[in-house]
Amino acid sequence: MKWEDLAQEPCSVARSVAVIGDRWTLMILRDCFLGVRRFEAFQERLGISRTIIADRLKHLTQEGVLKRTPYQDHPTRYEYRLTDKGLELHPVVMAIVHWGDRHYAGQAGPPLLHRHKTCGCDFHPVQTCSECGEPVEARAVETRPGF
Amino acid sequence: MKWEDLAQEPCSVARSVAVIGDRWTLMILRDCFLGVRRFEAFQERLGISRTIIADRLKHLTQEGVLKRTPYQDHPTRYEYRLTDKGLELHPVVMAIVHWGDRHYAGQAGPPLLHRHKTCGCDFHPVQTCSECGEPVEARAVETRPGF
DNA sequence: CATGGTCCGTCCAGAAAATAAACTGATTGG
DNA sequence: CCAATCAGTTTATTTTCTGGACGGACCATG
Structure with missing residues (x-):
């Protein structure tokens, strides 16, 4: 292919x-x-x-x-x-960064920190549901054909 | 490289x-x-x-x-x-799916729908701040060295 | 007990793609 | 005039990918 x-x-x-x-x-x-x-x-x-x-x-x-x-x-x-x-690719990149931070950061912690200007805090991205606003777990998602 | x-x-x-x-x-x-x-x-x-x-x-x-x-x-x-x-790569994949849905779905809409079992709704992922819980915009993020 | 089918791979040679290194060309500053 | 900056392109090499065949361990069927 x-x-x-x-x-x-x-x-x-x-x-x-x-x-x-x-x-x-x-x-x-x-x-x-x-x-x-x-x-x-x-x-x-x-x-x-x-x-x-x-x-x-x-x-x-x-x-x-x-x-x-x-x-x-x-x-x-x-x-x-x-x-x-x-x-709009920002969530993609942030998700990749966060996965890397969790699994490949050394002793010293993640190489880069991200600050959310809106609230002023260092943060990591959380994937939430557009409908209920709760965090979404992989196992809580069901997939079906859309057309 | x-x-x-x-x-x-x-x-x-x-x-x-x-x-x-x-x-x-x-x-x-x-x-x-x-x-x-x-x-x-x-x-x-x-x-x-x-x-x-x-x-x-x-x-x-x-x-x-x-x-x-x-x-x-x-x-x-x-x-x-x-x-x-x-x-834990789920957010990465979902973010990629969602970007594709937004920019490359045909007339008929996205090829796959995702249901959040917890609330029962079809949803799309929203990237939120771990600290304040609000959605995170690319432009609202500031980066600085972590170590 | 041969024959074909399933399943998870590996091996190989040729084709296609990715890559490095050198080059082009326009311009500015000294 | 000479060196430096910047954004690429060209050419040759290296790597990856493909498509097919092959192997080995079974099972089901006739």
């Missing part, structure tokens, strides 16, 4: 994974949420070849996750910013 | 991505949460080569996300079940 085939599957995981489901794309998204916007900055932070950066940025841009906008003329240079669609 | 290098980074995204950050691993995890447990079932559902299935299942098992347990003797056959650590 190919990338393009994945996008055609009648499954939201498959379709999302076709967009964000590889190592470097996820690492680039992480950096986006940390405020990184420029090609050189991505390249330097990730330490991987420029081809990959170019490729992934293009892909994310085509999918509307990032927007390529000029930040100077002579020569025109572009930076990559999260769109609203991209910002 | 290699997979193993990623795992060494002082970043929880990198460390998590080193474990779950590729297409097929994520698709396998999706199936795990849908109750798939056997080699043949993964292979048939994903339609990819057996080599990859074997490789990813082994990797996830080594990382303690899945547990390989016998379900019959003569001959001994094993199935793959999510461990507690694996179950």
Whole structure:
């Protein structure tokens, strides 16, 4: 099966994974949420070849996750910013961070702390039910076909 | 950069991505949460080569996300079940599903519906703050070094 | 007791994709 | 003029993936 085939599957995981489901794309998204916007900055932070950066940025841009906008003329240079669609990946990234914090943080604790500006506290994300507001456990979820 | 290098980074995204950050691993995890447990079932559902299935299942098992347990003797056959650590990936998978539902569902709506057994409603996941309980917006989060 | 079926893998060669390293090109500052 | 910055592209190599065959341990059927 190919990338393009994945996008055609009648499954939201498959379709999302076709967009964000590889190592470097996820690492680039992480950096986006940390405020990184420029090609050189991505390249330097990730330490991987420029081809990959170019490729992934293009892909994310085509999918509307990032927007390529000029930040100077002579020569025109572009930076990559999260769109609203991209910002909606925040729960995905936070969930990944939190899982990593729980299972791979060293003695010293998690490498990054997250503060919720609204309440001012350091927090971790909690997945709750949109209907009753209670935390959702994996075992408390039942799945059925939607169409 | 290699997979193993990623795992060494002082970043929880990198460390998590080193474990779950590729297409097929994520698709396998999706199936795990849908109750798939056997080699043949993964292979048939994903339609990819057996080599990859074997490789990813082994990797996830080594990382303690899945547990390989016998379900019959003569001959001994094993199935793959999510461990507690694996179950904790539920928010990650749900966040991915929800993003896909929002941006890639067709006219007919999302391919799968999720019911919260506790309250009995179809729901979508909401990321909330562990401290104040309010929904967390990407823009309301501030990050700083933890050690 | 052969024959086919199930199930979980492994092995191999060729095809496809990912990746690194060097290069291009426009421009600015000294 | 020379070096530096920045955003890529090109080329060659390395890695991964595919598709199929194969193995081994059984079971059911005729």
